[in-house]
Amino acid sequence: MKMIDCILLIDDDLNDNEFHSLAIEESAACRQIREVNNGAEALNYLIRSADPANAGAFPLPDLIFLDLNMPLMNGFTFLEEYSKLEPGMKAKKLIVMLSVPLNRSDEIKAKSIREIDDFCFKPLTSVMVRDIIDRYFDC
Amino acid sequence: MIEPTPKSRRSFKLEYKIALTYLVIGFLWILFSDKVLDMMEPDDTLLTKFQTYKGSFFILVTTIMLYLLVQRHMKRLGVEEAKRMESERHYRALFNDNLAVILLMDPISGKIEDANQAACNYYGWDYPEMCEKTIFEINTSNKERIRSNLAAIVSGKINHFEFKHRLANGEIRDVEVFTGPIQLGDRTLVYSHINDITEQKIAREIIRKNDERYRNTLDQMIEGCQIIGFDWNYLYLNRAAEIHNKRPNDELMGRKYMDMWPGIESTRVFQLIKQSLEERTSSHFENEFVFPDGSIDWFDLSIQPVPEGVFILSINITERKLQEKQLYESEFRFNNLYESGPFGMVMADADFRFKKVNDAFCNILGYSEEELQQLRFTDVTHPDEIGKDLPNVRRLINREITVYKTEKRYIRKDGQIIWGSLTLTSTYDNEGHFLYNLGIVEDITPRKQAEELLKNSKKLLAETELIGKVGGWEFNIDTFQQTWTDEVYRIHEVDLDFKQDINAGINFYAPTSRPIIEDAVQRVIGLGEPFDLELEIITAKGNLRKVHTIGKPDLENRRVYGFFQDITERKKAEEEIKKLNETLEQRVEDRTLQLRQSNQELEAFSYSVSHDLRAPLRHVIGFSEKLESRLKTMEDPEVNRLTGKIKASAAKMSLLIDELLSYSRYGSTDLTLIPLSLDSMIDEIIREANDLIKGRNIEWNIQPLPSVTADPTLIRLVWQNLILNAIKFTSKKEHATIEIGCQQTSQKEIVFFVKDNGAGFRMSYADKLFGVFQRLHSTEEFEGTGIGLATVRRIINRHNGSVWAEGVENEGATLYFTLPR
CATH class of the missing domain: 3.30.565.10 (Histidine kinase-like ATPase, C-terminal domain)
Structure with missing residues (x-):
């Protein structure tokens, strides 16, 4: 069974975060889960994770689940900033979580962003998490 | 008193006649009677008897004859005496009772020997007083002159005088005296017949003055007057003659006619003047006179013998002659026209009957000449025209008008109606009597048909113009003369008699349009480029109008023509529509924008609603599942049913949200x-x-x-x-x-x-x-x-x-x- 080290959940909805964390734990395919509530916090986290001194508190995530609809800095704004980060600050894969299908303009916009590896609908289940890790990770 | 003593020659002749007659009869008697006796040859006794009878008969006859002659002579002497007495009385009466004044005077003493009653009355003296006077008291001339005159009278040299005689009352009169010597017995007297000519002298003075006036009149006459004397010298020339002769009168006066006009002797006018001078004849003729410079004038000349020589009256008729010549030429042409010309020619009498027609007229009407001569003009005229023609033809015949021109309908032999143009004139003889009407007829049917077509199409065009507010124009490239149809005048708001040319037309254009039309006109004239413009004009009444003008060149005919339309109303309507469309589009755009905005808002709203609704629903489902899996251990069947209901409700709500979302989405994207x-x-x-x-x-x-x-x-x-x-x-x-x-x-x-x-x-x-x-x-x-x-x-x-x-x-x-x- 494949196992990754860290998943970063970027979502302002605390209920979703709790439920998704449960699902990831249930999947038993990831050792650590970190949660942030908007894009700005996520950037902060990633920048800190590049510092080896913070390796214990801010491990660099292997996989990011990103919600688009967030206050302060939404998903698209975050992605713009994320693309500018150094490679050492980026996760190996990034999945965008949707609660409703994207409207057409968002869909076009999303397809042009290279950082997005895939989409999935909320809520995440343990089956979905295992599926994704199987698909995108070799280890 | 006068005692005439005539010689008796007549009685001498009678005696001579008697003697001669007796001698002849006697001789003849003897000769013939003896001859007769010889032829009878009687015997001697009978002869003697016959001789006796013969002698007796001779005596008897001569006695009778002698008696008759003497008796007749005696009778005649008595008659002559009576006649002489009678004559004496007559002469006396003639002298005394003569109304003419007669005097007898002694040529030596001048004494009045006798005077008649008329003389006494005239001079105012009674007879005895009269016989006391001498001629020297009566005649106002001096004595010597009177004496010499008397001597001349007696010698028979002069028999006519004019004197002034004094009357008893002292008045002096002009007298004319017819006089002569008269032998009374052994005395020679002077007989004078005196005629008062005082009044005549006054009259003569008047006449003399009149003559002078006539002469002045002659000077002033239009006709040339010339008098040439018997010696061929010019005696008189008036002013008109100066003009006719084309040389000053001073040059001619007193000079010889043939010296002034060399070569004139060979002309007819010279011969006629000569004849008038010599034979006192007069003549009147027209003469072509060739001047020395070669020019020719025509004169109407009258040559009259006058006491001074000949009088020549001249009238210059050169102009009339020229007209006559032209008339002759036109008549000549007319004859050609009549016979073979393209016009119908017809002569008709006062009854409108055709007298003579030419071939062209026959062709026009389709009748032969013989047929037409049986017809009157009313027979070939359309009934509607006769009412117009008849009064005019009558007026023509009555000389109220000189020519009658009309365009009328004729009816051909085949019944076809044709149009003819008729020019009718009347001809009269020298006395002014109507002779015939002369008509010239031209077949104008094709022209009339074309006119009718043209009229119809013009009417149609005019109606079209009026409805469409569209007109036509053209102008000549060389003269710039411009023609407009009626509607163009109306569009410019000017009267139809408005005087316009191309410049006047251009001046109507508004200041902004004028350079454009001027350029277009120059281009169409210069380069033959057509134009099609929408411009503005300011009408004569100051109204601004939008016009559509199209011009096309027709350089072959040196003209430009085109189309002119008032599009003010159309433009206004177009602009209104344009404005409406613009506002409409604006409104639609605004509305669409609003709609789009509200749609977007709605979409955003439904999206966030569904998004936000889904999250709690998801949590209800997710956490109820977690709860279910925890409570499973309690072995309570009710737990399963209740969590099942929660999940089903949540699922249904989820479906609702999904469909609502798609409904709103697919209606607007x-x-x-x-x-x-x-x-x-x-x-x-x-x-x-x-x-x-x-x-x-x-x-x-x-x-x-x-x-x-x-x-x-x-x-x-x-x-x-x-x-x-x-x-x-x-x-x-x-x-x-x-x-x-x-x-x-x-x-x-x-x-x-x-x-x-x-x-x-x-x-x-x-x-x-x-x-x-x-x-x-x-x-x-x-x-x-x-x-x-x-x-x-x-x-x-x-x-x-x-x-x-x-x-x-x-x-x-x-x-x-x-x-x-």
């Missing part, structure tokens, strides 16, 4: 129209519905469908809705039949349908089928949100199609929709 293969789309939908179909007995009856151009996502949603509905509503049937197909009803659109044998519906509810949240069945009976068909209608409407349904309760329903081809 832009369409992406691409060609679609419907067959594969339907296969896919049925395959995806596999979960619902599993375990069901459904007979699918699917026709091949044409491909359409439509939005793939939305059309897929339509088919999905309809197919899932059909599956859903046939779920209670043991044997379900679902039919999918299409009908070609028109060129414009295709009708698709999905037919099932399911629950169906009452047709009275058909209109409620497509409303949002409208449901015909309970949720318990058939699951559903009531949004599906509303979404279908919205999508189809957005593709410009329509949706409808047919159904029978418990037997099935057919859903139809159309898509444009």
Whole structure:
């Protein structure tokens, strides 16, 4: 069974975060889960994770689940900033979580962003998490 | 008193005659009687007897003759004496009673010897007084002159004098004296017959003055007057003669005629003057006079003998002669015209009867000359024209007018009506009597027909112009003379007699338009470039008008012509429409923008609503599942049922939100129209519905469908809705039949349908089928949100199609929709 080290959940909805964390734990395919509530916090986290001194508190995530609809800095704004980060600050894969299908303009916009590896609908289940890790990770 | 003593020559002659007669008769008697006796040869006795008888007879005859002669002579002497006495009395009476004044005077003493009663009356003395006077007291001339005159009278040299005689009352009179010597016995007296000429002298003075006046008149006359004396010298020339002779009178006066006009002796005028001078004849003639410089004038000359020589009256008739010459030439031409000219010529008398016609006239009317000579002009004239012709022809014949011109209709022999132009004149003889009418007729039928056509088309054009406010114009490139049709005048608001040329026309253009039209006119003239312009003019009344003017060159005919239309109203209407359209477009745009904004807002709203609603729902479902798995250990069956209900409610709400979201979305998002293969789309939908179909007995009856151009996502949603509905509503049937197909009803659109044998519906509810949240069945009976068909209608409407349904309760329903081809 494949196992990754860290998943970063970027979502302002605390209920979703709790439920998704449960699902990831249930999947038993990831050792650590970190949660942030908007894009700005996520950037902060990633920048800190590049510092080896913070390796214990801010491990660099292997996989990011990103919600688009967030206050302060939404998903698209975050992605713009994320693309500018150094490679050492980026996760190996990034999945965008949707609660409703994207409207057409968002869909076009999303397809042009290279950082997005895939989409999935909320809520995440343990089956979905295992599926994704199987698909995108070799280890 | 006078005692005349005539000589008696007559009595001498008588005696001589008697003696001679006696001698002749006696001699003849003797000679012939003896001859007769010899021829009888009687005997001697008888002879003696005869001799005796013969002698006796001779004596008897001569005695009778002598008696008769003496008697006759005696008788005649008595008659002559009586006659002499009678004559004496007559002469006396003639002298005394003569009304003429007669005097007898002694030529030596001048004494008045005798005077008649008239003389006494004239001079105012009685007879004795009169006989006391001498001629020297009467004649006012001096004595010596009177004496010499008397001597001349006596010698018979002079017999006529004019004197002044004094009367008894002292008055002096002019007298004319006819006188002569008279022998009375041995005395020679002077006989004078005195005639008072005082009045005559006055009259003569008057006459002399008159003569002078006549001479002045002659000087002033228009006619040339010349007098040439017997010696051929010019004696008189008036001013007109100076003009006629073309040389000053001073040059001619007193000079000889033939010296002044060398070579004149060979002319007729010279011969006639000569004849008049010599034989005192007069003549009147027209003479062509060649001047020394070669010029020629014509004169009407009268040559009259006058005491001084000849009088020549001259009138210059050169002009008349020229006219005559022209007239002659025109008559000559006329003859040619008459015979062979293109015009019909006709002579008609006062009864309008044709006397003479030429070939052209015959051809015009289709009659022969003989036929026409049997006809009157009224026979070949259209009845409507006669009323106009007759009075005019009468006026012509009566010389009230000199010529009658008309354009009239004639009727040909074949009945055809033709138009002729008639020019009619009357001819008269020298006394002014009407001779005949002369008519010139030209067949103008083709022209009249053309005129009629032209008139009609002009009328049509005028009407068209008026209705269309459009006119025509043309101008000559060389003269710039311009012609307008009536409507062009009306558009410029000027009267039809407005004097216009091209410059006047251009001046009507508004200041902004003028350079444009000037340039266009120059180009059309110079380069032959046509123009088509919409410009502005300011009319004569100051109104601004928009006009459409088109000009085309016709350089071959040196003109430019075109079209001129008042488009003020049209332009106004166009501008209003344009303005309306602009505002309308603006309004539509505004509205569309508003709509789009509200749509976007609505979409954003529904998106966030669904998004935000979904999250708590998701949590309800997620956490109730977690709860369920924890409570499973309590072995309470009620836990399962309750958590089941929570999950079902949440799931239903989730579906509701999904459909509401798609309804709002697919009604407003832009369409992406691409060609679609419907067959594969339907296969896919049925395959995806596999979960619902599993375990069901459904007979699918699917026709091949044409491909359409439509939005793939939305059309897929339509088919999905309809197919899932059909599956859903046939779920209670043991044997379900679902039919999918299409009908070609028109060129414009295709009708698709999905037919099932399911629950169906009452047709009275058909209109409620497509409303949002409208449901015909309970949720318990058939699951559903009531949004599906509303979404279908919205999508189809957005593709410009329509949706409808047919159904029978418990037997099935057919859903139809159309898509444009």
